[in-house]
Amino acid sequence: MHVMHGIEKAGWEYIHIEADENCYENLKKTRPDIVFNRAEGIRGESRESHVPSFCEMLGIPYVGSGVMANAIGLDKPTAKIILESHGLKTAPFQVLEDPEESIRDNLEYPLILKPSHEGSSIGINWDNVVYSEHALRTKLRTMHEIYKQPILLEKYIDGREFSVGFVGNYSSAETPTILPILEVDFSSFPEELGKVLGQKAKSIFDDSSNYRCPANIEPELRQRLESHAKASFKALNCKDWARMDYRLDYKNKLYFLEVNTLLGIDYDVKRDELSFYPMMWYATGKKYPDMVREVITAALKRYGLV
Structure with missing residues (x-):
């Protein structure tokens, strides 16, 4: 509902297409001006590339990274291999x-x-x-x-954990904008969660008080995070928006953890269900509809539609 509201606030209209086995035919029939893909796919190791693949086959513009980048985003080892080949440090x-x-x-x-x-x-x-x-x-x-x-x-990198979010693209006229950096605060985690932002931490024990955005970090660390994240965004050929996660060990060494090309954007304050990406936007002083509008606009610009 939040996404639909954001689209309407931007002055656009939307239709909802379920990303099921009828998705391709429904896209072919309706041919929207642009697709805001929120689908994680049905099955397979490259399932997050299903909708982008349909859109490319049909020549329909879509928001977010391409078929290959989405597949790599869901394949942790391949993402690490690519970044290591570019001289970008990941955990051994x-x-x-x-x-x-x-x-x-x-x-x-x-x-x-x-x-x-x-x-x-x-x-x-x-x-x-x-x-x-x-x-x-x-x-x-x-x-x-x-x-x-x-x-x-x-x-296992024991230490601090950060997330770096983007909106925009690399082109001759612009570079992607980095949003306020988020840090995970492990100090209030129950003992059974340890210092791993895992499945239990994100579901059963999730609480917005466990996160700091903007993170309280020194300028030198901010520059290192932003520099690595920008290079990773480019190396992995991300488009329009993305999030990079990092760990900083006790020797002050920074390690890439993973890339998120199909981002969670839940934001329900009453239920305290808050995804990292909208938290970053709120830290800029902007609201959820602003996030939706600017992410879609980044894609529209990339396709030359605005």
Whole structure:
């Protein structure tokens, strides 16, 4: 409802198209001027690329990153490989196809295991952080059985966690705008959540008081976060909007965690259901309809429609 209200406030009209197995035919029939894609897809490791693929086949403009960038955004290892190839630091990692696969010597405990092709921290909680070979193998077998996909094994970065949001694009006339940086405050997390912003933290125990936006950070750290995030936005070919998540360890080393190309934008103050991206917009003094209008306008500009 918030998105629809924002579209109306901008003076535009909308139609709602369900992203089900009839989506392609409905898009072909209605042919909207532009699609504001909110669909996470139905199935498959590249499911967040379903609607962008339909739009490209039909020649319909759409908001957000393209087919490849959305697929990479849902594939944590591939995103890391691309950024590392551009000299952008991510946590040391390995992709495990088999529960008994040998672990590389350069990976030191503690380590954290994550499903390679899931969003919204699905399959990630404090017990994904392991401190021994036995704990690693036990968790790895369980995750392979549940998710039936490769598992990303990363060096667990203990420290502060940040999120950097964007609106806009790289072009000859502009660069994307960075929104106020958000920091996760782990100090009020229940013991069972540890210091992992995982599935339980984002669902059962989620509370807006756990986040600081704008983050209270020194200018030097802000510059490092913004510089890495800008380079990552460009390297991953993000469009219109995105969010990058980071960890800063106790040695002041900064590590990229993941990119979000299909962002959560829940904002229900009464229920205290607040996604990071709209929180960043509110920190600028703007409102939800402003966010919707400016994100869609970024896409309209990119297509030369305004």
